[in-house]
Each structure stands twice: as structure tokens, then as C-alpha cells.
Amino acid sequence: MRIAIAAAIFAASSGFATADFYVVHNMQTGKCSIEQELPSSAGTQILLNNIFTERADAEAALKDVPACN
Secondary structure (H helix, E strand, O other): OHHHHHHHHHHHHHHHHOOOEEEEEEOOOOOEEEEOOOOOOOOEEEEEEEEEOOHHHHHHHHHOOHHHO
16 A cells, blocks of 8 residues: 555656756747747747657757758
């Protein structure tokens, strides 16, 4: 029973530790970047409408965006 409780607590807390990555386009500079926080500026927009849990996945997706290359 204690193991089940400990596993549930670990699973719940590890969900908060994951980082999210966004492919973001800065419309003022025309440059793209990968951000860890949801951009709140009016001059930026999220590309691809995806949230990536791995930075490598976001970097691979960034290479496929024509506006960023």
C-alpha cells in the first residue's frame, strides 16, 4: 500500500517538472526561436500550434517551418 501511495505522489509531482517548449515567431524581427514559456507579447506568435515536451522535437519542427529558414 505504501508503495502505491508513493508511486502516485511521484507520478503527480513529476508531471509538474516537465518542461514545455514552443516554436515562436517574433513578428518584429522576423526571427524564430524556441521558448520554454508561453509567449504573452502581442509581437510574437506560436507556430505549429504544438507544445513540445522535448527540446529536440521542437528544434526538429523549427527546421521544417519555411518562415524560419
